[in-house]
Amino acid sequence: MARIHDPFDEWISEEGESDADDSPAPHFIDPELLEAKCEDCVCGVCLGVMQKPASGCREGHSFCRACLTKALRKQRRCPTCRQHISWTSDLVPNRTAENIIATMKLRCEGSEAARPSAAKRARLAPAASLTAEALKNDLQQRGLATSGNKPEQAARLEEDRKKDAGCRWRGRVGELSAHRDECAWEEVKCPHKGCMESPLRMDLPEHEAICGHRQVACSYCFRCMARHSLVAHQRGGCVYGQVACPCPGCDALFFRKDIDAHFKANHSGPGR
Numbered sequence: 001m002a003r004i005h006d007p008f009d010e011w012i013s014e015e016g017e018s019d020a021d022d023s024p025a026p027h028f029i030d031p032e033l034l035e036a037k038c039e040d041c042v043c044g045v046c047l048g049v050m051q052k053p054a055s056g057c058r059e060g061h062s063f064c065r066a067c068l069t070k071a072l073r074k075q076r077r078c079p080t081c082r083q084h085i086s087w088t089s090d091l092v093p094n095r096t097a098e099n100i101i102a103t104m105k106l107r108c109e110g111s112e113a114a115r116p117s118a119a120k121r122a123r124l125a126p127a128a129s130l131t132a133e134a135l136k137n138d139l140q141q142r143g144l145a146t147s148g149n150k151p152e153q154a155a156r157l158e159e160d161r162k163k164d165a166g167c168r169w170r171g172r173v174g175e176l177s178a179h180r181d182e183c184a185w186e187e188v189k190c191p192h193k194g195c196m197e198s199p200l201r202m203d204l205p206e207h208e209a210i211c212g213h214r215q216v217a218c219s220y221c222f223r224c225m226a227r228h229s230l231v232a233h234q235r236g237g238c239v240y241g242q243v244a245c246p247c248p249g250c251d252a253l254f255f256r257k258d259i260d261a262h263f264k265a266n267h268s269g270p271g272r
């Protein structure tokens with residue numbers, strides 16, 4: 001196998017080191033999102049639009065490179081014609097298909113039913129009512145306001161958001177991943193540790209405002225903790241939490257850490 005240089009070789013060796021079934025799958029692109037139907041653009045393994053198409057058999061059957069590599073780990077045969085393929089280093093990139101696919105027009109996944117329901121959005125971000133100005137500022141803060149995000153566009157986004165209208169983006173397959181990095185209608189993982197929710201990118205600030213996993217500081221002892229444990233902490237665990245003396249007739253208020261001192265000083269009669 002004396003191949004001179006293949007830009008994919010590096011990629012393959014990285015792949016080879018990773019755990020067999022854990023290869024980084026490219027983000028699935030539903031062929032339904034393409035403006036023109038294209039059966040030859042569909043990967044026979046994942047049934048998505050082929051990404052980095054590659055072929056290993058003499059028939060030239062192409063699949064996403066990641067899909068084919070994964071399939072070959074299980075069985076060294078072309079998934080279509082069953083011809084033997086010795087190893088992934090024999091894979092040949094199908095650049096023609098790749099270039100054609102990259103220029104095909106499609107719409108964004110966020111325009112479709114694939115996005116979360118209005119009910120889910122309401123649960124994750126109950127106060128989805130940022131004003132256009134606040135939304136713009138917010139997008140700017142998170143680096144999402146591209147140069148094209150003019151006030152009227154922010155206002156339109158706000159309108160779309162109220163109507164749950166979905167993403168209006170139309171572009172080419174090759175531009176999709178850049179769009180996904182900033183699409184307001186894409187689900188993103190909540191960054192707070194322990195939270196499993198994935199609100200829409202535009203709903204994230206509101207979700208964070210109510211997220212129980214957000215770290216907050218106790219206003220008495222300044223200890224940092226997840227927001228959902230703060231109430232229990234201040235009621236029961238915080239040494240600086242204020243408590244009222246439980247003795248009848250005594251209306252003293254003191255920090256929980258001072259309870260012993262208070263009892264010694266005020267209620268140290270027999271039996272206590």
Ligand SMILES: [Zn+2]
Nearest residue numbers: 043046064067
């Ligand atoms: Zn595939």
Ligand SMILES: [Zn+2]
Nearest residue numbers: 057061078081
């Ligand atoms: Zn084949």
Ligand SMILES: [Zn+2]
Nearest residue numbers: 108110167183
């Ligand atoms: Zn989008």
Ligand SMILES: [Zn+2]
Nearest residue numbers: 190195197211
């Ligand atoms: Zn969260």
Ligand SMILES: [Zn+2]
Nearest residue numbers: 218220221238
């Ligand atoms: Zn505390």
Ligand SMILES: [Zn+2]
Nearest residue numbers: 245247250252
């Ligand atoms: Zn007391």
